[in-house]
Amino acid sequence: xxxxxxxxxxxxxxxxxxxxxxxxxxxxxxxxxxxxxxxxxxxxxxxxxxxxxxxxxxxxxxxxxxxxxxxxxxxxxxxxxxxxxxxxxxxxxxxxxxxxxxxxxxxxxxxxxxxxxxxxxx
Amino acid sequence: xxxxxxxxxxxxxxxxxxxxxxxxxxxxxxxxxxxxxxxxxxxxxxxxxxxxxxxxxxxxxxxxxxxxxxxxxxxxxxxxxxxxxxxxxxxxxxxxxxxxxxxxxxxxxxxxxxxxxxxxxxxxxxxxxxxxxxxxxxxxxxxxxx
Numbered sequence: 551x552x553x554x555x556x557x558x559x560x561x562x563x564x565x566x567x568x569x570x571x572x573x574x575x576x577x578x579x580x581x582x583x584x585x586x587x588x589x590x591x592x593x594x595x596x597x598x599x600x601x602x603x604x605x606x607x608x609x610x611x612x613x614x615x616x617x618x619x620x621x622x623x624x625x626x627x628x629x630x631x632x633x634x635x636x637x638x639x640x641x642x643x644x645x646x647x648x649x650x651x652x653x654x655x656x657x658x659x660x661x662x663x664x665x666x667x668x669x670x671x672x
Numbered sequence: 673x674x675x676x677x678x679x680x681x682x683x684x685x686x687x688x689x690x691x692x693x694x695x696x697x698x699x700x701x702x703x704x705x706x707x708x709x710x711x712x713x714x715x716x717x718x719x720x721x722x723x724x725x726x727x728x729x730x731x732x733x734x735x736x737x738x739x740x741x742x743x744x745x746x747x748x749x750x751x752x753x754x755x756x757x758x759x760x761x762x763x764x765x766x767x768x769x770x771x772x773x774x775x776x777x778x779x780x781x782x783x784x785x786x787x788x789x790x791x792x793x794x795x796x797x798x799x800x801x802x803x804x805x806x807x808x809x810x811x812x813x814x815x816x817x818x
Contacts, residue, residue, distance in 0.1 A: 559717065559721065560687060560721045560724065560725060561683065561687055562680060562683045562684055562687050562724075562725045562728070563724065563725070563728075565680070565683060566675065566680065566728065569675060570675070605716075605717055605720045605721075606717075607713075607714075607717060632720070632723070632724055632727075653724045653727060653728065654724070654727040654728040654730075655728065657675065
């Protein structure tokens, strides 16, 4: 079981990810609705994994990845992207994100990606 | 594991309604200041968010219209301002189109088709005309024409 921080400005998406990961036995320790809050919640809860939306107010998901990696270079961040955001996903991966999942979410794809990221040794 | 889509449909209607109100407020801001980057960003993010939620619920027509509005706002963001020549009224039409579709989703759980003319208009190239808020400069009169 992993402790997960879910960062997305849409309550809809946060609820959907929460339902998918809790069904898999993980615990959502915190949620964030923008990039600034994502970094703050990361510092507070030190989750095992962060799911990070790309388009968010105040600081984007990519900025938030950079902020989190500054705090903890071993942080595991999985980007949540939409079709057409391939360039932004590449930027996030270069900034230190481990992997990505594509919206609309397919529960099996989300759980498989999280499992891969959680089980992979640093 | 199947998700309870009826629950998410209700969340979508509630959240998209709020987003459309935000878009409306941001458009009114752009009427006053066509270069207001906060308002441009806000509409881009709200359209993006509606697109993502609608796609999750397989509302293809809502996804498409929101996607076109999002792309339009991306072009406006690159241009740095809302150009004149009816661009703002096109954005208002985009908002009204989404409002109409959302009302049908709320009442019937089904999404109506997007208006093809509106989708086409949102996909047309962004005009580079000067903003209504910034009148065109007069052509230089020097050197005098002979």
